[in-house]
Amino acid sequence: MKASSKWIAVGLVFTGIVLLTVIGGRVPGQLDLTDARLYTLSPSSRDLVPNLEEPVELRFYFSRSIEGLPIDFKNFATRVEDLLRQYQRAGGGNVRLVTIDPRPDTDDEQEAIRSGLHNQPLPTGENLFFGLQVRQADSTAVIPFFDRNREPFLEYDISQLLFQVQQLDQPRVGILSPLELGPPPVEPRHPRAPRDNGAPAFVEELRATYDVEILDPEDEALPSGLDVLLVIHPQNFADKLLFEIDQFALSGRPLLVALDPSSHIQSAERMQAGMMGMQQQMPDVSSDLGPIPAAWGVDYDPATVVGDRRRAAGVTVKQGAPPVRYPVWLNFEGIESDSPVLATLSNLLIVEPGSFALREDAPAGVEWTPLLESSEESGPVPTAMLAFPSPENVSRSLEPDGERRVLAAILRGALPTAFAEGRPTEDGEDNDAEANAPDFLAESRRPSTVVFLGDTDFLNNQFSVREMNIFGMRAVQPINDNIAFFVNLVDSLAGNPDLIALRGKGTSHRPFTVVQDLERRAQADYEQQLAHLEERLAEVRARLAELQRQAPDQQQLIASPETQEAIERFRLEEAEVRAQQREIRKKLREEIEALNLRLALFNLLTMPVLVALGGIVFFVRRNRKRS
Numbered sequence: 077m078k079a080s081s082k083w084i085a086v087g088l089v090f091t092g093i094v095l096l097t098v099i100g101g102r103v104p105g106q107l108d109l110t111d112a113r114l115y116t117l118s119p120s121s122r123d124l125v126p127n128l129e130e131p132v133e134l135r136f137y138f139s140r141s142i143e144g145l146p147i148d149f150k151n152f153a154t155r156v157e158d159l160l161r162q163y164q165r166a167g168g169g170n171v172r173l174v175t176i177d178p179r180p181d182t183d184d185e186q187e188a189i190r191s192g193l194h195n196q197p198l199p200t201g202e203n204l205f206f207g208l209q210v211r212q213a214d215s216t217a218v219i220p221f222f223d224r225n226r227e228p229f230l231e232y233d234i235s236q237l238l239f240q241v242q243q244l245d246q247p248r249v250g251i252l253s254p255l256e257l258g259p260p261p262v263e264p265r266h267p268r269a270p271r272d273n274g275a276p277a278f279v280e281e282l283r284a285t286y287d288v289e290i291l292d293p294e295d296e297a298l299p300s301g302l303d304v305l306l307v308i309h310p311q312n313f314a315d316k317l318l319f320e321i322d323q324f325a326l327s328g329r330p331l332l333v334a335l336d337p338s339s340h341i342q343s344a345e346r347m348q349a350g351m352m353g354m355q356q357q358m359p360d361v362s363s364d365l366g367p368i369p370a371a372w373g374v375d376y377d378p379a380t381v382v383g384d385r386r387r388a389a390g391v392t393v394k395q396g397a398p399p400v401r402y403p404v405w406l407n408f409e410g411i412e413s414d415s416p417v418l419a420t421l422s423n424l425l426i427v428e429p430g431s432f433a434l435r436e437d438a439p440a441g442v443e444w445t446p447l448l449e450s451s452e453e454s455g456p457v458p459t460a461m462l463a464f465p466s467p468e469n470v471s472r473s474l475e476p477d478g479e480r481r482v483l484a485a486i487l488r489g490a491l492p493t494a495f496a497e498g499r500p501t502e503d504g505e506d507n508d509a510e511a512n513a514p515d516f517l518a519e520s521r522r523p524s525t526v527v528f529l530g531d532t533d534f535l536n537n538q539f540s541v542r543e544m545n546i547f548g549m550r551a552v553q554p555i556n557d558n559i560a561f562f563v564n565l566v567d568s569l570a571g572n573p574d575l576i577a578l579r580g581k582g583t584s585h586r587p588f589t590v591v592q593d594l595e596r597r598a599q600a601d602y603e604q605q606l607a608h609l610e611e612r613l614a615e616v617r618a619r620l621a622e623l624q625r626q627a628p629d630q631q632q633l634i635a636s637p638e639t640q641e642a643i644e645r646f647r648l649e650e651a652e653v654r655a656q657q658r659e660i661r662k663k664l665r666e667e668i669e670a671l672n673l674r675l676a677l678f679n680l681l682t683m684p685v686l687v688a689l690g691g692i693v694f695f696v697r698r699n700r701k702r703s
Contacts, residue, residue: 117162121235125166128212129242134160134173135209137188141177142202152224153206159230160208163238178205194220208234215241225419232416239571247570248301249286251279252321253308255342255532257290277541277552278559282566293317298324304569308334309342309363309532315500318366322494328522330569333369334529337362337378337430338404338459341536362459363532371494372487373438374528381428381462382406382481382530383474384454389425393467402467403474404428404457406483408448415447415486417564421557424448425540427533428462431481442489450481483530490520527565534558 117125138153157175164173178185180202188205189195195203208219217237226233251257257279275283282288291298296316298305305324310333313321325331339361346361362378369376381404389407390399408424426448434444453476461470498516533539540558554560 117159117166118231121163121231122166124235124238125163125171126168128167128170128238130212131169132167132171132238132241133211134163134171135191135211136160136173136175137178137184137191137193137205137207137209138175139178139202139204139206141179142198142200142204144200145204149224152222152227155227156208156222156230159234163234191216192218192220196221208237210234210237210241212241215243217241228414229416229419236567236571246285246287247303248289249282249304249306249566249570250289250291250298250302251282251306251308252291252293252298252310252317253306254293254311255309276535277537278535278562280552281559281563285563286566286570296320302329304330304332304566306332306334306566307365308535309336309339310365311360311363313366315366315495318368319495319500321365322368322371323517325524325526326491326493326517326520328520328524330525330527332527332529332565332569333365334532334535335363335365335376335378335430336428336530336532337381338428338462339363340427340533341538343462366494368494369432369528370435372491372526373435373442374487375433375435376430376528376530377456378430379459380430380456381459382431382450382454382483383457383470384450385471385474385476386451386453388471391467400467401471403471404462406450413447415445417561417568418447419564421561421564423556424558424561425534425556426483426531427539428531429483430530431483432485432528432530433482434487439489439491442487442491445486445488446482447484447486448482450483452476452478452480454479454481485528487524487526487528489523491524491526492519493517525569527569529565535562 136157138157140150140153160173164171176184176188178188185203185205188207191207191209193205193207193209195205198204207221210217217240219233219237222230257275279288279290286304289299289302293310293313296314298317298320302324305321307321321331343361364376364378383403384406385401385403387406387408388401388403389405391402391405393400404427406426406429408426409422411418411421411424413419431450434442438444455474455476457470457474461473493516496518535558537543537552540554540556541552542555543552
């Protein structure tokens with residue numbers, strides 16, 4: 077082959093690669109080979125987009141012209157834009173994507189600010205915009221700034237916005253509870269204006285987004301037009317009211333049920349009232365929903381709470397004393413879940429909760445999705461143990477059985493009624509089956525969605541917020557994510573039912589699990605050494621206290637040779653343990669560095685080796701053909 081022909085061939089190959097890249101980038105469609113299907117819309121989103129009533133405009137703001145942005149950040153922005161283009165393709169002309177680079181001192185920057193997007197100041201003095209505005213006619217909704225921590229829930233957030241802009245009126249949420257939830261708010265008012273009307277913080281938070289109606293359990297009936305029903309701590313509800321709740325869920329409208337085998341707040345209030353009246357009988361502070369949970373295939377025991385040694389929260393028993401771990405107050409930190417309602421939540425406090433389980437005879441086809449679970453170090457604790465609670469006594473009575481217990485879950489599917497005979501009647505009333513027929517559902521009209529929560533105390537201000545008085549106005553500051561968890565649940569229920577099926581789809585950042593395993597093993601050894609050191613420290617302190625009691629002068633401790641020997645032994649052992657800790661950390665670093673080196677060599681050499689092998693195979697075959 078002539079030299080000119082070789083150069084022509086190389087040029088043609090190069091041109092082909094360029095054309096393939098350009099054409100491939102413009103051809104609609106893609107091949108998603110990721111494990112979590114990161115770049116493919118879920119069926120729920122694909123069903124949502126074509127059914128939009130009016131065209132929607134997606135205005136994606138990203139300051140891509142800023143120099144020096146980390147490559148990891150740019151990759152996430154590309155991930156967001158690719159996903160938005162999928163919505164555009166799925167919309168079939170009903171969705172329009174506009175990408176905007178809001179440069180400083182431009183109309184685009186002012187428009188981004190007016191739209192409600194947040195700008196993040198950079199060390200260079202520039203403002204970084206990275207958000208989304210969704211427009212449909214006169215309705216708008218925004219994601220002020222895309223949080224990398226919510227990457228697994230990126231599709232959920234965008235689909236939620238698409239559904240939100242279609243809502244002309246606020247969803248109507250009814251709260252049915254015997255607890256004191258405060259009077260209705262005074263109108264007119266700004267949704268976020270601080271006020272003091274005696275309502276719990278979670279009710280005020282819901283009122284900022286929904287049309288909230290507080291229902292009276294004595295009415296034994298539900299008003300029409302409710303979009304979501306929240307039943308919180310139901311106690312001694314009449315059968316007629318239970319029937320109304322049953323039929324509400326079977327109609328396909330979402331229902332949230334918060335039960336509590338031991339309401340700590342209610343117990344404290346009633347015990348105080350009982351002590352004032354010299355009453356000795358313990359009040360009933362449990363709640364249940366009669367025959368409804370069992371009919372829907374859910375087990376719940378109102379006489380048992382869940383104790384968990386691993387998640388036990390610290391409580392102050394005596395002023396000035398260190399906190400004591402109380403195994404029936406559960407602290408959830410570093411929550412890991414594939415449900416959007418738990419996204420970015422980091423700390424929940426659940427107080428004396430009950431648990432749920434799906435029965436073996438549950439209706440066929442129902443979906444049971446646990447949200448919160450205890451650890452394997454949990455076990456049942458009778459509510460009678462909490463009559464005069466002592467953290468030490470409760471801890472001693474707790475016997476973990478290695479099972480994980482469900483404290484919150486979502487039940488979804490076709491459910492049967494708990495009242496097969498129809499609407500309950502009181503004595504003397506005529507129970508005419510024909511009269512019941514028009515408004516009686518024997519099973520779900522469409523798939524029902526029910527959220528079960530095993531606690532109600534976590535909603536109380538005492539366990540969720542810090543109340544403050546600022547210039548004579550009431551304000552609250554969250555102390556954990558309790559209210560955020562509850563409001564997230566209501567947001568999921570009040571939205572499109574299909575969105576509840578959306579789950580976190582993982583992240584494009586894949587963790588180095590091998591290194592994490594190495595770190596966990598080393599951390600376990602490290603904690604064992606620390607525990608051993610703490611045990612030795614406690615022994616020496618007990619010995620010193622005993623020697624002090626034996627001393628003739630209680631005000632002064634004379635360091636005897638025995639005491640000095642004990643202290644010296646402890647110091648030597650402490651030094652030895654610290655040396656072992658250093659050795660563990662050293663071995664950990666050596667293993668991680670060796671693994672990183674092997675991976676780096678693999679990444680560097682894999683492609684050159686494959687190209688070389690391909691070239692060798694090619695030339696061997698060509699020489700064989702010539703021969």
